[in-house]
Amino acid sequence: MSISPDLAALQHQQPWWKEAVFYQIYPRSFFDSNGDGEGDLRGITQHLEHVRDLGADAIWLSPFYTSPNKDGGYDVANPRDVDPRHGNLQDARELFAKAKALDLKILVDIVPNHFSDAHPWFAQALASPKGSSQRSRFHFYDGKTSTTPPNNWISLFGGSAWTQVEDGQWYLHLFDSSQPDLNWENADVKADFEETLRFWLNLGVDGFRIDVAHGLAKENILADHDDPQGLSDALRLDVEMSAEARGKLLASVPFFDRDGVHEIYRGWRKIFDSYNRDVMAVAEAWVHPPERATLYVRPDELQQVFNFDLLVAPFDDKELFACVDRTLKLIGGVGATPTWALSNHDTPRVASRVGDEQARALALFTFGLPGSCYIFQGQELGLPDAELEDTDRQDPAFFRTNGVQKGRDGARVPLPWNGNATPFGFTEGKPWLPIPQSWAHLSVAAESGVPQSSLELYRRALQVRGSLQSGLASFAWTQTPNGSGLISYRRGDTYVIVNTAAHEVSVKLPEDATVILSSIYDLQGRVIPAGHIRIAAHSCIWIR
Numbered sequence: 266m267s268i269s270p271d272l273a274a275l276q277h278q279q280p281w282w283k284e285a286v287f288y289q290i291y292p293r294s295f296f297d298s299n300g301d302g303e304g305d306l307r308g309i310t311q312h313l314e315h316v317r318d319l320g321a322d323a324i325w326l327s328p329f330y331t332s333p334n335k336d337g338g339y340d341v342a343n344p345r346d347v348d349p350r351h352g353n354l355q356d357a358r359e360l361f362a363k364a365k366a367l368d369l370k371i372l373v374d375i376v377p378n379h380f381s382d383a384h385p386w387f388a389q390a391l392a393s394p395k396g397s398s399q400r401s402r403f404h405f406y407d408g409k410t411s412t413t414p415p416n417n418w419i420s421l422f423g424g425s426a427w428t429q430v431e432d433g434q435w436y437l438h439l440f441d442s443s444q445p446d447l448n449w450e451n452a453d454v455k456a457d458f459e460e461t462l463r464f465w466l467n468l469g470v471d472g473f474r475i476d477v478a479h480g481l482a483k484e485n486i487l488a489d490h491d492d493p494q495g496l497s498d499a500l501r502l503d504v505e506m507s508a509e510a511r512g513k514l515l516a517s518v519p520f521f522d523r524d525g526v527h528e529i530y531r532g533w534r535k536i537f538d539s540y541n542r543d544v545m546a547v548a549e550a551w552v553h554p555p556e557r558a559t560l561y562v563r564p565d566e567l568q569q570v571f572n573f574d575l576l577v578a579p580f581d582d583k584e585l586f587a588c589v590d591r592t593l594k595l596i597g598g599v600g601a602t603p604t605w606a607l608s609n610h611d612t613p614r615v616a617s618r619v620g621d622e623q624a625r626a627l628a629l630f631t632f633g634l635p636g637s638c639y640i641f642q643g644q645e646l647g648l649p650d651a652e653l654e655d656t657d658r659q660d661p662a663f664f665r666t667n668g669v670q671k672g673r674d675g676a677r678v679p680l681p682w683n684g685n686a687t688p689f690g691f692t693e694g695k696p697w698l699p700i701p702q703s704w705a706h707l708s709v710a711a712e713s714g715v716p717q718s719s720l721e722l723y724r725r726a727l728q729v730r731g732s733l734q735s736g737l738a739s740f741a742w743t744q745t746p747n748g749s750g751l752i753s754y755r756r757g758d759t760y761v762i763v764n765t766a767a768h769e770v771s772v773k774l775p776e777d778a779t780v781i782l783s784s785i786y787d788l789q790g791r792v793i794p795a796g797h798i799r800i801a802a803h804s805c806i807w808i809r
């Protein structure tokens with residue numbers, strides 16, 4: 266793909282992350298190098314060419330830090346070391362060196378809302394008296410009575426958000442009881458995270474994905490909420506609820522998106538800017554109303570904030586248009602970079618949520634948009650959520666709700682690499698979650714070189730996407746919802762048209778338009794001389 270000199274100059278000027286494609290690696294499920302059934306850093310190093318060949322610009326590594334792994338590594342016991350199940354610091358250095366050699370930038374996860382109860386600080390807090398500085402690193406309080414916690418908040422993984430310790434005090438955990446929330450008003454907490462940021466930056470990473478970035482500051486911590494279960498449900502994407510009910514509840518969260526979080530990120534930004542390269546961070550921030558997302562990407566704060574709208578949006582012209590248009594106006598309106606994600610490790614996979622054809626169309630639709638795209642490992646293969654037996658499940662959300670919430674394991678099943686029989690080359694041992702035998706045709710090897718495959722569609726699309734990187738200015742809607750199921754936009758000289766209807770729709774095109782990408786393979790490369798094309802149901806095309 267040739268790039269005009271002007272465009273090349275523009276790309277040179279703008280920071281690398283502005284229109285980057287980030288590939289999210291869930292280390293436990295990427296590739297197992299030593300046969301113990303769990304993915305590891307060496308496995309990532311060995312197979313990083315897969316990410317380069319896909320056409321991604323950066324990797325985001327979900328946590329690989331020392332952890333009892335009760336919440337998929339998001340329960341960190343030492344944020345400045347590698348868990349033995351994933352390898353060691355030397356393996357991390359080798360992985361970072363390999364990424365640099367492949368010209369891939371590196372984001373690592375930072376988990377500032379809580380530590381694991383296996384972090385030395387928590388043992389120190391338990392061993393210290395009420396009111397001690399060791400306890401003040403977490404949220405320890407006396408209960409309302411000797412048997413009633415300080416308030417009625419519910420953990421996002423179910424059950425009370427409080428657990429009582431031996432001397433009668435209670436500690437707050439918005440997630441699992443093994444994940445005590447940190448008290449960000451404590452100076453030790455602030456200093457420790459600054460040390461962690463520097464530690465990884467000094468090892469060469471290019472930035473961070475900030476877990477629960479909206480959760481660090483808590484308000485009214487000793488007051489009850491008037492609908493704690495509703496609030497807890499509203500905060501989970503896998504619990505169905507009307508948008509109206511969800512919005513109403515989310516407007517009253519006392520522990521998320523409080524104004525106090527922003528001072529923390531202004532401090533972090535100063536650290537990022539003290540490095541002589543474009544260090545960036547993306548916030549996982551669930552906020553309401555959506556306008557509040559823009560606060561995280563003010564010029565002296567973070568560079569990106571995840572936009573989760575597409576993780577829940579139905580495959581519908583009006584909904585997609587509304588979601589994209591709102592994001593472009595909101596985020597673009599403050600001069601920040603929009604982000605687009607269809608799947609991640611916390612939500613149902615897009616192919617299961619909207620269907621295979623629709624997922625491919627959605628991918629093409631979003632890859633043309635201005636901003637950054639995040640791809641969750643396996644999304645490029647079109648993987649669905651795996652069906653799991655309850656006996657195989659590992660997500661604490663499943664256990665804390667007695668199985669009411671099935672949890673997120675279905676999206677976390679290891680990648681199928683090659684061969685005809687499960688576990689498809691992922692491991693020489695027994696994978697930590699079983700890989701369905703029905704995935705034989707979805708492995709990297711099975712899809713490579715097969716033009717109709719999801720993998721080859723992603724590879725082609727990301728290659729073509731590179732020629733579009735010209736910022737927000739070049740974007741314009743060319744078809745807004747009109748009842749046909751079609752919506753389309755122009756990006757520079759390229760038109761992206763998606764048909765959300767369950768039947769084909771005829772569209773008039775400029776004379777001699779060429780289909781440069783199609784989510785349904787048989788249109789690929791076709792020149793449309795007569796000016797009309799029939800766009801298949803649930804499909805997306807790029808034309809030029």
Ligand SMILES: [Ca+2]
Nearest residue numbers: 297303304305
């Ligand atoms: Ca391993």
